[in-house]
Amino acid sequence: MYLPKVLLLIYVVDSADHARLPVAKQLLHQLIQNNSTLPVVVLANKQDLEGAYCIADIHDALALYDTGDNRKVFLIGTHVAEDGSEISSNMKDAKELIAQLVLEAQ
Template sequence: MGTRLRLAALWGTALAVAGGAAVAAWAWARARGRLRRRAAPLSARPAAVAADQGRGHGKQILVLGLDGAGKTSVLHSLATNHVKRSVAPTEGFNAICINTEESQLEFLEIGGSESLRSYWTMYLPKVLLLVYVVDSADHARLPTAKQLLHQLIQNNSTLPVVVLANKQDLEGAYCITDIHDALALSDIGDERKMFLIGTHVAEDGSEISSSMKDAKELIAQLVLESQ
């Protein structure tokens, strides 16, 4: 039957990719109540420390994507509920912890430059969820983003994946259906939970967009269901 989506619901403009078809996700029942969160960003950590964290509580979320996709800005937005655009790319590892009512979410971002991509597969077996960030306006590198994503998950048919089609506010950015096609998400198995959400970060200091809140809700729910 394709992917069996066990999420009760989801707010926002996400697409759930199931059995090769993009299906509009439905609204998460408000009766469950929104998760209340307290965010506490952690400092960037070297490889050795990040490796220890990966062996910690088993609730880690790996955040990957090409350099310049906006991974660090996305993480800061998720942690603080406010926008802070990142200027310099992550050179190494960046760890952030977000507390919710139900659990503690441990995010580990690994830089997307060519020299760091070899670390990606090392950490993949340790995590509950992969968040893959792409620059929706960087058309030239979408084929590379596609290739790397497919290589990452080819040996793990059940790892949940949330793809963030970031920088939707930029001129020329592909919409999420175009990103879906560019990344060939329909070709990625039918046994995993996979979601595609269009995101962007606004001006520094402003509150995060509704799409970013949707992503945060979804990630928290997927982690709960994966434990």
């Protein structure tokens, strides 16, 4: 209902939750199927956990190669310190990317 009004989709997945990635893939593709140009930023969170999928594995698990030729798709590995005291450089990069994409879409 709200998706036609958005400028970009920010989609967060748990890199360490292997069992839920097929569901995450299905839902992502359902969300974007009716808008072939909506930019997508995927944040692969919890990259710091043991057993977390690497970025290449997340890319394959979500079938990001199959999101359309006219779509900007970005995949960024992220993590946040447990006490929230540290913001990783990847999170800062994600913030800057999102701000840039919003400006471009307006």
